[in-house]
Amino acid sequence: MNIGRVWRAGAQGIAFAVFGLGGGLFTVAVFPLIAWVSSDHRDRHKRVRYLIHRLFRLFVWFVQALRLFEIDVEGAEKLTSRHGCLIVANHPTLLDVVILMSLSPNFQCVVKHQLWRNFFLRGVVAAAGFIRNDLATDAYLSQCAAAFDAGYNLLVFPEGTRTVPGRLPKLVRGFANVAIAARADIQIVVIQCEPVTLTGDEPWYAVPESKPVIRVKIGDYWEASTFDRTPHRGINARHLARDLETYYHHVLSDQSYGA
Amino acid sequence: MLSREELFETLKDNLEEMFEIPRESITLDARLYEDLDLDSIDAVDLVVKLQEILGKRIKPDVFKSVRTVEDVVNCVHDILSE
Numbered sequence: 001m002n003i004g005r006v007w008r009a010g011a012q013g014i015a016f017a018v019f020g021l022g023g024g025l026f027t028v029a030v031f032p033l034i035a036w037v038s039s040d041h042r043d044r045h046k047r048v049r050y051l052i053h054r055l056f057r058l059f060v061w062f063v064q065a066l067r068l069f070e071i072d073v074e075g076a077e078k079l080t081s082r083h084g085c086l087i088v089a090n091h092p093t094l095l096d097v098v099i100l101m102s103l104s105p106n107f108q109c110v111v112k113h114q115l116w117r118n119f120f121l122r123g124v125v126a127a128a129g130f131i132r133n134d135l136a137t138d139a140y141l142s143q144c145a146a147a148f149d150a151g152y153n154l155l156v157f158p159e160g161t162r163t164v165p166g167r168l169p170k171l172v173r174g175f176a177n178v179a180i181a182a183r184a185d186i187q188i189v190v191i192q193c194e195p196v197t198l199t200g201d202e203p204w205y206a207v208p209e210s211k212p213v214i215r216v217k218i219g220d221y222w223e224a225s226t227f228d229r230t231p232h233r234g235i236n237a238r239h240l241a242r243d244l245e246t247y248y249h250h251v252l253s254d255q256s257y258g259a
Numbered sequence: 260m261l262s263r264e265e266l267f268e269t270l271k272d273n274l275e276e277m278f279e280i281p282r283e284s285i286t287l288d289a290r291l292y293e294d295l296d297l298d299s300i301d302a303v304d305l306v307v308k309l310q311e312i313l314g315k316r317i318k319p320d321v322f323k324s325v326r327t328v329e330d331v332v333n334c335v336h337d338i339l340s341e
Contacts, residue, residue, distance in 0.1 A: 137299045177300050234278040234301050 008207040011066040016204050020120040027123025045129030056102035075218030079103045084148040086179050089189035090169045091157040093198040108147040109155040145182045165196045169248045176240040188219040266332050287329040
């Protein structure tokens, strides 16, 4: 009888409950207050996102205090010093977003539109002013550009969805279009989780045999000036997406990935 | 006045040059999005380029129903015939 595993299953349930109920609670009790004292919606969004940053820092501490995960971050200071860049990460677990937001005080994020219909999170995503992933191209690019201009770092998962467990990431070109259109630098983050868990496909109580370790490494920084190597935007975007995919494959294959 | 064949060749040249699409995969029935991997931003670039070549404006709704390479050729041919 793996006591540790039973404990973690229960702890994971608690963590999900805290996250969901916390979202609902803040939507009802705190965000309206923030809206009331904020001079306009931009102000309100900025405050809400900063609050989320602090709460997620607490949550990351919380899941470790529950002995549910071990989370190791390498190079966190690099993230806090960035402004107006695109932060890209691979996406093995549901916790990735929480961890990344806990590491950057000035983030903005592209979020899947379904969350605006999610009972617990709809209030949060609206109050935070996240960018929907179903916007028309013009609106999407201009909102991203506005985020960079305001000095926020835009969090994007270039796969468009969570990494398929055991497989190397397959990137979608969207992030490259944003980086090139806005002339934004790219901060690469590599996330690994051993053993693989919390992929989003399993029930809330599914935990692995041993305590999972999530390793977050703040990796290379690519400057926007290096993205325009040919006179053709379409080719540059394709090359950039391919280069990032190669980067991830290289870095993730070095370790015993999926073993 | 360019024939449909010439328009097709010109289009192939541009798709290859602008997006690195292998020439062999550019057939008349090839779908721009599903087969040739163009996205909405690429489509905008393509329309801009076609406008440059034609020396005429292409109205946004005209391109909305374009799905295949053949649709593009017909669209351009129609505009040139006006």
